[in-house]
Amino acid sequence: MDEDTGLGIGELARRGGVSVKTVRFYSDEGILRPAGRSAAGYRLYGADAVARLAFVRTLRDLGIDLPTIRRVLDREVALPEVAALHAEALDVQIRALRLRRAVLTAVASRGSTPEETELMNRLARLSEDERRRLVGDFLDSVFGGLGAETVFAGVRRSLTPELPDDPGPEQIGAWVELAELCQEPGFRDSVRRAAVGEAEGFGGVPRPGLAAVVRDVAGPALATGLDPRSSGAEPVVRNVLDRCAVDRVELVRRLEGLVDPRRERYFELLAVVNGWAPPESPAPAIEWVLRALRP
Numbered sequence: 001m002d003e004d005t006g007l008g009i010g011e012l013a014r015r016g017g018v019s020v021k022t023v024r025f026y027s028d029e030g031i032l033r034p035a036g037r038s039a040a041g042y043r044l045y046g047a048d049a050v051a052r053l054a055f056v057r058t059l060r061d062l063g064i065d066l067p068t069i070r071r072v073l074d075r076e077v078a079l080p081e082v083a084a085l086h087a088e089a090l091d092v093q094i095r096a097l098r099l100r101r102a103v104l105t106a107v108a109s110r111g112s113t114p115e116e117t118e119l120m121n122r123l124a125r126l127s128e129d130e131r132r133r134l135v136g137d138f139l140d141s142v143f144g145g146l147g148a149e150t151v152f153a154g155v156r157r158s159l160t161p162e163l164p165d166d167p168g169p170e171q172i173g174a175w176v177e178l179a180e181l182c183q184e185p186g187f188r189d190s191v192r193r194a195a196v197g198e199a200e201g202f203g204g205v206p207r208p209g210l211a212a213v214v215r216d217v218a219g220p221a222l223a224t225g226l227d228p229r230s231s232g233a234e235p236v237v238r239n240v241l242d243r244c245a246v247d248r249v250e251l252v253r254r255l256e257g258l259v260d261p262r263r264e265r266y267f268e269l270l271a272v273v274n275g276w277a278p279p280e281s282p283a284p285a286i287e288w289v290l291r292a293l294r295p
Contacts, residue, residue, distance in 0.1 A: 006035060006036060006038070006044030006045060006046065007044060007045045007046070007047070007049060007050070008038070008042060008043075008044060008045075009023050009024060009027075009042070009043060009045075012032075012045050012049055012050065012053065015050045015053075016050060016053035016054060016057070017057075018053065018057065023053070026053070026056065027043060029066055029070070030070055031056055031066060031069060031070055031073065032045065032049055032052060032053060032056070035049070052073070055073075056069055056073075059072070062083075062086065063086060063090070064082060064086055068082055091166075095166065095167075098167070098168070098169055098172060099124045099125060099172055101169055102124060102169045102172035102173045102176065103117070103120050103121050103124050103172075103176070105169065105173060106120055106173050106176060106177075107120065119180070120176050120180075123175070123176045123179040123180065124172055124175070124176050126179075128163075131161075131163060131175075131179075134179055134182060134183070135160055135161060135179075135182060137182075138182035138183070138188065139156050139159060139160070141188050141192065142188065142191045142192050142195050143155070143156055143195055146195055146196065146199040152195070152198075152199075155209065159266075159270065161175065161178055161269075161270055161273040161274060162273070162274055163175050163273055164275070167273075170272055171272055171273050171275070174269040174272035174273045175269075175273050177265075177269055178266065178269040178270065178273060181262060181265065181266055181269070184262070187260075187262045187266075190257070190260045190262065190263070191260075191263065191266075193257050194254075194257045194258055194260075194263075197210070197253070197254040197257050198210060198254075210244060210254055210255070210258065211258055211282040211286065212282070213240060213243050213244060214240055214255070214282060214285050214286050214289050215280070215282040215285045215286075217236060217239050217240050217243060217285075218236055218240065218285040218286075218288050218289050219285050221233065221236045221288065222284055222285055222288045228288045228289070228291040228292035229291065229292065233292045234292075236289075236292070237289060237292045237293060240289055248293055251289075251293060252290065252293050252294065255286050255289060255290050255293075256290070258282075258286055259283070259286060259287070259290075264281055264283055267279045267281075
């Protein structure tokens, strides 16, 4: 190649916006190939080397390693295939970074101890199968032996969190808290007692849950500001008793089993994880009926 028409390393580096050291390194690695040498033995490059160098820089900016770039340039592998593979790898990295961010945010907001931080990190990194087993164990402890395949099949499905493949930070944080709640023995016992009460009331026949009945029947009375201690509350209470087919003492017992802030929190977290609208809390209606029932 004529030295007047070839590009020296310095000129190629200047046109490509990189250092001479970088051009020399790419040449040594076979990424940039000299078209010839000068009379003094220096490497010279053709005009196409500028475009090749720009292409290499673009792929490097996208995180593609040099061995793969060399294979693309040598046409051993198609660029779309490489792009797809790297996009998938980036998706994995993004999910991992979101998990880290969610855990760190939770640690910062909750003032967690090292032990709590380790637990949150472990829960956030569970695989889909591991998450299903954790939730399945919780639901088994709640509904086991109560007709989970018949009466409670739909209830069980409605209580199952499904973290999406590409969750947001809020969903990850909600999942971590929900998973911790599922493993809390006291919460399991509380939900189990409520489920047992529901099963006794069902008599084997599927029907709306007690909380839903109370919310639907007493909700309108609550909304109008009706005093639960007034005579006007009696027809509402009677309606609830008839719908649930229990006496006053039994209804109080079952409603008290539903009054647990952790239960409310579970439904709130479940909605965030599953991307549902915030649930309407039955707690105010339950408290209204309890006040109406108690002497």
